[in-house]
Amino acid sequence: MRNAIDIGNGFIVTTDNSGGIGEKLQDIVNVPDRVTAYFAARVALFEQWATHAEPVSILVHNFSGSTSWENYVIGVTDLFHEAGLEVPPINGSSETNMELVQSAMAVTIIGKKMEAPAPKNSVWFTYGTPLVGDEVRTRVDEIASVRLIHEAMKSGIVHQIWPVGSSGILQEVRLLTGIKEARVETALDSMKSAGPSTVVLLAIPEMKIEEAKALFGVHLNKLMMIT
Template sequence: MKVRKFRDLTFIEINEEQLLVIACDSSGAIGSKENDIVKVSPDILGYFTTNVALYEILSVGAEPLTIVNTLTVEMNDTGNKIIEGIKKAIEPLSASKDIIITGSTEENFPVCQTGMGITVIGIINTNNWTMPMTKKGAIALVVGLPKLGQEVIADNGKEIFSLKILLELKKYSFIQEILPVGSKGILFELKEMARTNDLDLCIFSDIKVDLYKSAGPATCAIVSIEEEYFDILKDKCPIPINKVAKFY
């Protein structure tokens, strides 16, 4: 059995035809408890935190099998509400009813601040799968905008990345790679995309999106394509798309 890391993912080769893929995310001080800094309903927290790990799994072509939630809150009723958000996050998936949700809560001590971790385990059938790769000459687009905290709630889906948009993007054969952006920002992930494809990176000069800002719960994603397909994608996508770099 071989185990390897790729960016934020872990790949486990369980046999010659199947790979397990593991992604995780965490959140702290976001919720409805006394000492939470960003005040939101627990179901919203569960929804967005789950999305981050789901995006990472789906972007490389894995099918989610199991979602594990590790909650630092009581089950009744904060934990139940977080799990409601987890269930809502997977609704757009055709196999959502087959995904097992499991986890643990804190029942020994009273909690005054919300925290949670999420792990998504997916599977890849390697017989009909090719690892997504960015090619020399491709351009990098940012789909969505980096947003954080209350900005995410206020956006109401107008400018941020979503599972529905990810599933639509995966239908286009001309898209080479999709890489969700998290708290380290767009520039960090651009460099990761270049590094893992053994490419160099040229950042465009006239950029209308903040490359350094945290994208919170993956409110945007980097997409690599040949430049000739840009207008097609821009016309189809309901949220902002910005050219930011070229790989060479």
């Protein structure tokens, strides 16, 4: 996994950062700090799930000033409540000596690896739409739902997830398969950034495909990997 580090003894560390997105006047994308933290935590959580790990501790790195800390913590908490998960302990630090003109923060999650599901004959799908910048704010209904993904994982509808980031679907498929020349056939733009993992790749057992379509709806699309 590209952003997951195995530190031994079954512990996995994942992280995601955000810059120029927040409540400061010179931010490129203006959204509440609470929203910024939610999406940074979302990426780190998806990376945990991709390695079959569950969060046990969270670190928030705040460079936006002390007034942003509480809203960053609230945003992380929002994500876990939405997913139906207990909120792990949250700690971290704030830069208070230097005042930056743009917002900057990061969320790091430490997780514990769980037993991976038994291998099954699965078909890969995309879930969500590649979105970046203001699109994330204005096209919320197209973003992959963390709640539905967690529900599908618990019920065995989803066997494996792989979040898509700024490199786009095609590059993620190449990382997933380990084949640099791999190609894809998809209804989506395979080169476009998916920002804070607004799209995820899902491996769905063949016998669960109809259940998955009913659960995820119109934003579930079959992904053909050509290797």
